[in-house]
Amino acid sequence: MVAGAEIVITRTVTMEEGVRLESGAVLKPITVAYETYGAPNARRDNVILVCHALSGGAHAAGWHPGASKPGWWDDMIGPGKAFDTRRYCVVSSNVLGSCYGTTGPSWLAPEAGVPYGARFPVVTIGDMVTVQAALLDRLGIGTLLAVAGGSMGGMQALQWAVSCPGRVRSVVALATTPRHSAQQIAFDEVARRAVMGDPAWRGGDYYGRATPDAGLAVARMLGHITYLSDRGMARKFGRAREAGGAPAYSLDREFQVERYLDHQASSFVRRFDANSLIYLTKAMDYCDLAAGHASLADALAPCRAAFLLLSFSSDWLYPPAQLEEVAEAVRAARTGGEPEVAHHVIASDHGHDAFLLEHREQAPIISRFLANVVQ
Amino acid sequence: MVAGAEIVITRTVTMEEGVRLESGAVLKPITVAYETYGAPNARRDNVILVCHALSGGAHAAGWHPGASKPGWWDDMIGPGKAFDTRRYCVVSSNVLGSCYGTTGPSWLAPEAGVPYGARFPVVTIGDMVTVQAALLDRLGIGTLLAVAGGSMGGMQALQWAVSCPGRVRSVVALATTPRHSAQQIAFDEVARRAVMGDPAWRGGDYYGRATPDAGLAVARMLGHITYLSDRGMARKFGRAREAGGAPAYSLDREFQVERYLDHQASSFVRRFDANSLIYLTKAMDYCDLAAGHASLADALAPCRAAFLLLSFSSDWLYPPAQLEEVAEAVRAARTGGEPEVAHHVIASDHGHDAFLLEHREQAPIISRFLANVVQ
Numbered sequence: 038m039v040a041g042a043e044i045v046i047t048r049t050v051t052m053e054e055g056v057r058l059e060s061g062a063v064l065k066p067i068t069v070a071y072e073t074y075g076a077p078n079a080r081r082d083n084v085i086l087v088c089h090a091l092s093g094g095a096h097a098a099g100w101h102p103g104a105s106k107p108g109w110w111d112d113m114i115g116p117g118k119a120f121d122t123r124r125y126c127v128v129s130s131n132v133l134g135s136c137y138g139t140t141g142p143s144w145l146a147p148e149a150g151v152p153y154g155a156r157f158p159v160v161t162i163g164d165m166v167t168v169q170a171a172l173l174d175r176l177g178i179g180t181l182l183a184v185a186g187g188s189m190g191g192m193q194a195l196q197w198a199v200s201c202p203g204r205v206r207s208v209v210a211l212a213t214t215p216r217h218s219a220q221q222i223a224f225d226e227v228a229r230r231a232v233m234g235d236p237a238w239r240g241g242d243y244y245g246r247a248t249p250d251a252g253l254a255v256a257r258m259l260g261h262i263t264y265l266s267d268r269g270m271a272r273k274f275g276r277a278r279e280a281g282g283a284p285a286y287s288l289d290r291e292f293q294v295e296r297y298l299d300h301q302a303s304s305f306v307r308r309f310d311a312n313s314l315i316y317l318t319k320a321m322d323y324c325d326l327a328a329g330h331a332s333l334a335d336a337l338a339p340c341r342a343a344f345l346l347l348s349f350s351s352d353w354l355y356p357p358a359q360l361e362e363v364a365e366a367v368r369a370a371r372t373g374g375e376p377e378v379a380h381h382v383i384a385s386d387h388g389h390d391a392f393l394l395e396h397r398e399q400a401p402i403i404s405r406f407l408a409n410v411v412q
Numbered sequence: 413m414v415a416g417a418e419i420v421i422t423r424t425v426t427m428e429e430g431v432r433l434e435s436g437a438v439l440k441p442i443t444v445a446y447e448t449y450g451a452p453n454a455r456r457d458n459v460i461l462v463c464h465a466l467s468g469g470a471h472a473a474g475w476h477p478g479a480s481k482p483g484w485w486d487d488m489i490g491p492g493k494a495f496d497t498r499r500y501c502v503v504s505s506n507v508l509g510s511c512y513g514t515t516g517p518s519w520l521a522p523e524a525g526v527p528y529g530a531r532f533p534v535v536t537i538g539d540m541v542t543v544q545a546a547l548l549d550r551l552g553i554g555t556l557l558a559v560a561g562g563s564m565g566g567m568q569a570l571q572w573a574v575s576c577p578g579r580v581r582s583v584v585a586l587a588t589t590p591r592h593s594a595q596q597i598a599f600d601e602v603a604r605r606a607v608m609g610d611p612a613w614r615g616g617d618y619y620g621r622a623t624p625d626a627g628l629a630v631a632r633m634l635g636h637i638t639y640l641s642d643r644g645m646a647r648k649f650g651r652a653r654e655a656g657g658a659p660a661y662s663l664d665r666e667f668q669v670e671r672y673l674d675h676q677a678s679s680f681v682r683r684f685d686a687n688s689l690i691y692l693t694k695a696m697d698y699c700d701l702a703a704g705h706a707s708l709a710d711a712l713a714p715c716r717a718a719f720l721l722l723s724f725s726s727d728w729l730y731p732p733a734q735l736e737e738v739a740e741a742v743r744a745a746r747t748g749g750e751p752e753v754a755h756h757v758i759a760s761d762h763g764h765d766a767f768l769l770e771h772r773e774q775a776p777i778i779s780r781f782l783a784n785v786v787q
Contacts, residue, residue, distance in 0.1 A: 060661035159661040219645035219669040220637065226670045227633045229663070234626035236611060251609035258602045259634060262595065267731070270594035276700060284698055286435035286534040288604070288690060292697065294594040295601045315663060322667065323659055325651060353728070356642070 043115065045099035045108070047072050047138055050175050056133070056167055062158040066147070069172045070095045070138025071130035074114055075122030077178065084178045085120055085407075086169060087129045088186030088193035091260075091317050092309060094137030097129035098122075112396040119400035125182065125407070130172055132165040132193070134316040139168070142312035143244060155241030160316060162192045162324045166200045169193070180204050183407060187211035187392035188355065189317065192324045195363065199326050202340035207376070207410040209403060211347040211392040214359035215333055215366070216325040221354070224263055225318035228256035232311045241312055253311045254302035261301050266351035266388035270294060326363075333366040340367075343376030345406040347399055349391035350384045357382045377409060418490065420474035420483070422447050422513055425550050431508070431542055437533040441522070444547045445470045445513025446505035449489055450497030452553065459553045460495055460782075461544060462504045463561030463568035466635075466692050467684060469512030472504035473497075487771040494775035500557060500782070505547055507540040507568070509691040514543070517687035518619060530616030535691060537567045537699045541575045544568070558782060560584035562767035563730065564692065567699045570738065574701050577715035582751070582785040584778060586722040586767040589734035590708055590741070591700040596729070599638055600693035603631035607686045616687055628686045629677035636676050641726035641763035645669060701738075708741040715742075718751030720781040722774055724766035725759045732757045752784060 047070050055065020072095045077084055087097050089109065098114035100107050108129075114120040120127050131139035134157070142157035149156075173181070184197040184205050191213025197205050214221070235252030237243055265273075274294035278284070285291045290299055330336035344367050348357035357380075364380035371378070383398045385391040392399070422445050430440020447470045452459055462472050464484065473489035475482050483504075489495040495502050506514035509532070517532035524531075548556070559572040559580050566588025572580050589596070607613055610627030618624060640648075649669035653659070660666050665674055705711035719742050723732035732755075739755035746753070758773045760766040767774070 058661075060659075062661075155663060159663065216651065218642065219649040219651065219667070220640075220642045222651070222667050223633075223637045223645065223669050223673060226665070226667075226673060227630060227637065230626075230633060231606060231630045233663075234610070234630060251605075255602060255606045255609060255630060258598075258605060262598045262602065265595075267593065267595045267728075270598065274594040276591065276594065276597070284435075286437075288530060288534065288608075288694060290601070292594070292597050292601075294598050298598060298601060319663060353642075 043074070043099040044102055045072050045074065045096070046101070047095050049138055050172060052171060052175070056164065056171065058158055058164045059161045060159055064140065064158055067133065067140040067168065068138070069130050069140075069168055071128060071172060072096060072099075072108075074098050074127040074129075075125055077126040081178055082180065083124060083182055083411075084126045084128060085183045085185060086173070086181050087114065087120065087127055088169070088184065088190035089129065089132065090186070090188035090190050091314070091321075092305065093190070094135065095129050095131040095139075096137070098127065109393070113400060113403070119396070119403040120185070120407075121404070128173070128176070128178070130169055132317070133168045134160045134313060134320060136310035136313040141310065142241065142316055143310045152242075152244040154244065154312060157312070157316060159319055161320050162189070162196045163200055165193050165320065166196045170201055170204070180206060182410060183207040183209055185209035185403075186213075188213055188389065189321055192321065195326055198340040198342055198344075199336045202342070205340065205342045207343040207345065207406070208340075209345045209347075209406065210360065210363070211399070212349055212352050212355050212389055214324070214355050215363050216327065217322050222322045224259065224354075225322050228259055228318055229315050231255040231259070232315060238311065243311070248306075249311045250306045253306050253309070253314065256314060257302040257305040258298040261298055263354040264389045266353065266386055268351060269386040269388055272386065333362065334369040337363070337367050338370035341375055343406070343410050344378045345403065346380040347392070347402065348380070348382050349387065349389070349395065350382055351386050352389045352391060354389040377406070379406070418449075418474040419477055420447050420449065420471070421476070422470050424513055425547060427546060427550070431539065431546060433533055433539045434536045435534055439515070439533055442508065442515040442543065443513070444505050444515075444543060446503060446547060447471060447473075447483075449473050449502040449504075450500055452501040456553055457555065458499065458557055458786075459501045459503060459548075460558040460560060461548070461556050462489065462495065462502055463544070463559065463565035464504065464507065465561070465563035465565050466689075466696075467680065468565070469510065470504050470506040470514075471512070473502065484768065488775060488778070494771070494778040495560070495782070496779070503548070503551070503553070505544055507692070508543045509535045509688060509695060511685035511688040516685065517616065517691055518685050527617075527619040529619065529687060532687070532691060534694055536695050537564070537571045538575055540568050540695065541571045545576055545579070554579070556580050557785060558582040558584055560778075561588075562586035563588055563764065564696055567696065570701055573715040573717055573719075574711045577717070580715065580717045582718040582720065582781070583715075584720045584722075584781065585735065585738070586774070587724055587727050587730050587764055589699070589730050590738050591702065592697050593734075597697045599634065600697050603634055603693055604690050606630040606634070607690060613686065618686070624686045625681045628681050628684070628689065631689060632677040632680040633673040636673055638729040639764045641728065641761055643726060644761040644763055647761065708737065709744040712738070712742050713745035716750055718781070718785050719753045720778065721755040722767070722777065723755070723757050724762065724764070724770065725757055726761050727764045727766060729764040752781070754781070
């Protein structure tokens with residue numbers, strides 16, 4: 038870690054009353070892991086909720102003691118950064134179903150006394166928002182200045198506008214979609230089948246035993262391809278071989294891109310719970326902001342928040358057209374005089390990962406947008 | 413099968429002398445499965461070699477006795493069709509390393525007396541062409557009127573222009589590439605790891621035992637996503653649920669697209685050998701027409717054949733730009749007066765699968781092209 042870096046810790050809050058899920062099931066108790074950066078002002082109207090993507094957690098910024106790298110959006114959150122902690126109080130929590138401190142399938146099921154495994158109830162993006170709202174209640178925070186996130190985090194940000202339209206003054210959604218398409222569902226289903234087809238998965242009851250590493254690795258390798266762009270991969274790896282020179286004519290990993298995927302997958306397998314991958318991809322597949330409404334415009338109509346939508350030219354997992362649909366739906370419900378609705382398509386070769394990498398491009402846009410919301 | 417349909421059978425030829433592979437290894441003996449449709453003329457200058465894709469075989473057209481469906485390109489090969497068997501003699505053979513009658517990893521290794529498994533030598537697209545050329549020698553066929561194929565079959569067609577430039581009067585390549593890109597290698601690597609990570613794979617020695625069905629199914633599900641387009645999947649499946657209506661809130665397959673992938677994978681697992689998937693994807697990953705040459709133009713310069721290149725607007729697995737690169741490379745090596753070099757991008761929502769489906773669009777183009785070559 039770097040000298041002078043901000044040390045942060047993850048806190049938890051347990052809600053004995055639990056939460057009623059979209060499915061009708063009640064999950065209780067629940068524990069939520071969260072971090073905060075910066076401080077609320079006297080009116081408590083400077084709070085920004087940041088929502089993480091599939092593999093993220095509450096640790097969005099700063100450094101944990103002894104860590105070798107900072108939180109997942111440290112480029113964006115901190116003093117003088119896009120989410121400027123000298124002005125704003127940023128709250129970040131781990132989503133329901135994940136494996137970084139918030140209740141998920143690896144937790145002991147009360148009464149049963151064994152981990153939930155596949156008996157954990159299916160959760161939705163809406164359920165994640167319900168839990169985040171309950172956390173903010175506990176923290177004494179009413180209306181948010183902004184809710185922000187990319188990918189699955191962007192789905193949560195958009196869901197806030199539908200679920201709690203009066204509680205958000207602005208929505209910042211990056212590299213995301215108002216609903217999972219057939220192709221997006223299909224990629225997730227391949228990932229789930231890779232995990233569930235691994236004999237070590239054992240119907241989800243692998244805790245305390247060998248974990249389904251081979252299946253989870255395949256799922257993550259596939260994920261990584263969808264996070265990068267064709268052109269970005271060509272530029273970064275091309276057809277380069279690890280050893281250089283002549284073909285090995287073997288079945289082993291040989292091309293640099295193969296070793297990259299293997300490395301990424303090995304690292305993920307060590308840090309992520311396979312059941313959480315199943316539950317979080319399922320939550321994304323259920324994502325459809327317009328469900329239960331006449332249209333997407335109808336779903337978003339009650340929300341008078343400012344919207345900043347950022348997509349990336351080479352993101353083929355969540356193509357810019359999906360966020361343009363959100364922009365059009367929000368605009369369709371407005372009559373003039375409401376806050377800004379902007380959709381920027383940022384030119385990038387970084388594919389879906391761009392929202393984690395293109396901070397130089399996106400930071401000034403977000404910074405200006407938030408300043409306008411404050412005014 | 414339909415009344416009056418043409419019954420065809422697969423023949424085999426065994427070459428005791430075997431074949432020397434690009435790797436330097438000698439594989440012997442080898443058996444090649446092939447079919448022919450139509451008859452050679454007196455000068456034997458009306459022969460077209462058709463090359464199959466990953467999951468295909470020699471059975472490209474007509475019906476096997478009692479079969480429920482015809483060969484894989486029956487829409488394109490037959491009397492009055494694009495490859496008109498009243499005028500042309502079409503030869504189709506199963507590639508080296510496959511599992512439909514030509515020598516591959518499931519064959520008994522001589523002397524060892526057990527199936528090759530992962531001891532089968534790595535083969536390349538060039539090796540497939542070497543075997544096809546040897547088969548044509550046996551059949552007494554010198555110069556080909558055309559060599560044609562899509563996807564991996566298109567790689568073989570292009571490889572013919574590099575390996576046997578004087579032996580092809582025309583090349584018809586569809587939905588293919590002169591070299592596998594990092595993204596294409598990455599998808600193949602995920603497929604291979606899915607198979608090789610299945611404990612039933614047993615290092616390739618699963619013959620006579622349980623087969624690595626779970627891994628092979630994951631590989632095929634992934635393949636199918638890459639064969640379709642985002643828009644095509646949206647149109648065909650959208651977010652439709654099998655049962656219709658409300659979400660099931662379970663981990664089971666629920667969306668129609670999930671059931672489609674499962675059905676396709678189950679069918680593939682019953683008919684394809686997992687080791688062949690490994691070897692054929694590896695062969696595609698090694699595909700680089702320019703390897704050993706100063707450039708792609710240099711590799712293609714000796715071939716004075718006519719070229720017809722067909723790509724499809726929504727094919728993101730083998731995007732049109734990859735075949736445009738071939739068109740430019742061939743044109744760069746020409747001085748005028750040589751045969752036609754045409755690249756058509758056909759508008760289609762069918763993605764990579766379009767070359768198997770868009771016969772109404774592609775048949776007249778191919779038909780006219782071949783008629784010009786004959787003149």
